[in-house]
Amino acid sequence: MTRISNGENASAVFDLGLMQIQISANTAAERNMQTGVQPTSLTILPTYKCNASCRDCCFQSNPRLSTRLSGKAILDRINEAKAKFPSIRQIIFSGGEALLLKGDLHDAVRLASELGLGTRLVSNGFWGKRQQTSEAFARDLRTSGLKELNLSTGLDHQEFVPEESIVQAAAAAISQRITTLITVEVDSAESKCLESLLAHPSIHTLNNTGLLRIISNSWMPYDSSESARHAPNSGTQLRKGCSQIFNNITIKPNDRLSACCGLTLERIPELDLGANSGNNMRELYDAQQDDLMKIWLHLDGPHQIISASTPGHLQSKLDDVVHICQACTLLHRDPEIAAYAQAAAVRMMPELITRFTIRVEADKHLKRGVTHVQP
Template identity: 35%
Template sequence: MTFGRQPSTLTLLSTYRCTAACENCCFASHPGIEERLSLTDMLNAIDQAAALGSISLVVFSGGECFMLEEELIIAVARCTERRLASRCVSNGYWATSIKAAHDRLDPLRRAGLRELNLSTGDHHQKYVPVERIAFGAAAGIALGMHVVVVVERELDRNFRSQTLLSHPALAAIRDHPNLTVFDSPWMPMEDRASVKHGAGTLANRSNLHRRPGCDSVLDTMVVNPRGEVGACCGLTREQIPEMKIGSLSDMTLAEMAGSAGHDFLKIWLSVEGPEHILAWAATKDPRIDWEDLYNHHCDACRAIYQDPRVRAVLARHWHERRDDILSRYRLAHDRTRPVVPEETTAVISI
């Protein structure tokens, strides 16, 4: 028996190879990485996602998914054949002009692609100039796509979303309903001091009520270039062994989705979010330091799994929150079934 929530999204990180090598890249992507998911494995995963029934969207990311060339078009077409929507996430390196961007996107549009996500900011622009983002966005809108541009946000940055919107290539479409541009926190992957955020943006008791549950864990299944499957699309997922739920070579997506749905900590993350869990753990052990440390929820999630004091608290006290969290989870995702706490597994081991 599984819990109410079933994944709605499959993300294929088919390669960590990228034309850029941004500092603090969540997967340490760079041009020299060769390992990648085969086309056969991608198509197999798409077929399994369609068979699962709950998945409606397949996201192609990386690394840089546009480096897959023709295989990306084939994979997008398979999604369309299986009645799954598709999205591509890219740094936009290929958009050297509006015409070049149009020529690159049009085969994907004809294969069924309807959403393009582009990433930019101070780090990305060391490798991909901002005009390519503008050209890519303009071409995508002209082709009838929904275009989302995510701009890195950190303290003392030079580039902001308004800077992009003022680019001449976007003059005619900056208010287009299919164009969304927003800022998202850039986060440290190794050295915390290398990324700074303003004090008002960091999680603490005064703003904890504004921190929601995680909308990725248990809702998104991610396949990495090794064929390993994760239970979320989080930026720190590769640094959290417990987020790996299996491998395409050993289990089906349906089997992995079922097993992940029995993990209480993942359910808890979904219901309350990592900042709330850290705050609660600190009430049990005041030595746990969490306030004014985390801007991005993936950063806070990593702390839950890597801080030995947090792990110790959760291992000893998780059952105190079990019934409350499971009740709220079921209310949110499946109102037809009673709570069965015995279905969950222990939250964490130390």
């Protein structure tokens, strides 16, 4: 972790010819107030327990795990996030399988809705096995105020939750006017999960509602020797800045705060921001403003950082990378790559802070609807 430190009062002036930007603040919190960096979403991972045991699951989820957030803790964190971050617009519930929390999940969705926040649930669709059950689940979710449902499926998932359950869960949700996304992991050379789903007779009907979208995402191995699988246009996505850092905050089942909700967050200690005390969420979030590597991740993403800061023999390790979270793990866990990147971040500190400040200021103007620049 490379932090900005220029004594008690951090101050820097960067001359860009026609523009001069000055940052002067005593603390990360004060700098944050100046630059206007604010999260727009809160992700709650209330449990890693799942009724499936998918191979290479990012969180190694399975039915035997027991650590979880209590119902009270979930409600408290939602209330705190709303009070400390007026910029938050959406709460995302994922896991594990968040629906295993039953009433606690519905209470959390209801609270978020009452606070005027959007709500999204990520689920494996286990509850779509029978029509009556799926309709009851969807009805309860809608009554709680759920706005969006994301269903995860593909080769690994379908060992535990068949395609028919996914389709039936989607149909039940859409019947309740819940916007639904089905994410299919990229197929292997032998599997045809996406093709089969698109050919399902019910999918055409659901597509006509305007409430269903289906996408295919890259699949990355975690602990097995299986080959990664590229999604179309994954190369373009790999080379972008990380949209999670600074824009999202995540609460894990152990009630610790994370800088992102990425697939490999538990494998990268630097993403852990600290334990929630009940009133320190703002402080934990603000403290990361001093971390140059997070600023660089936000701007360029891990793939570009590795490409820009390491010699060729290390860049070749990117050849098998198909997902931005996979690149982030490589950046933090490969000692040689991490050392080169940290040294480069120090050398590039003026450039990184300047670019970050310009981007934040530009975003603020765009949000205010600025459409022209006066000569």
